[in-house]
Amino acid sequence: AQSVSQHNHHVILSEAASLELGCNYSYGGTVNLFWYVQYPGQHLQLLLKYFSGDPLVKGIKGFEAEFIKSKFSFNLRKPSVQWSDTAEYFCAVNAKAAGNKLTFGGGTRVLVKP
């Protein structure tokens, strides 16, 4: 079973709509959390990351994510999407309990209609 779960495989929405992508993980203890994005034809790149401190993390391109330890979640949000946000989004967790291997969720494909 996957240890990092992304709730939606596909999301379709219109420009200016709000986006929230869910991510849950199953590791206890110390975790480092990441969201990566893969635009069509491009390599994976980091959107944002959480290691410690403020659980609300701001990343590039207006994205943010909130770490809720009690829910083992790290959901990604953007208040108003643009057509250029069409991409595949991956949640990833690096957990001490898993030998510090970076484990990815299944990905969510987001299509923003112009």
Added chain:
Amino acid sequence: DVKVTQSSRYLVKRTGEKVFLECVQDMDHENMFWYRQDPGLGLRLIYFSYDVKMKEKGDIPEGYSVSREKKERFSLILESASTNQTSMYLCASSPLGGGSTEAFFGQGTRLTVV
């Protein structure tokens, strides 16, 4: 900018062939990784290496081996390619950091085994 370069974007190989996928990074990173990316499954770790000549199995090492003779180069070897190894292969590198550092990805190699 960190650059992770994979030697081929597309490869077509026959069943039973020995296949080499090459990856080079230019930032003197200690850690290097090989993932395969399949729709709905996200990225799954095949092998990783934290130093020259060191390697660790990831989640799906069966049918693969790796080689790291130089710090900047990490090779993935398919000993006898099979059709179920048709996939997108991604190489990544990261500096030492106990799991809190960002991984940088190459463009990927799309391998088709016929």
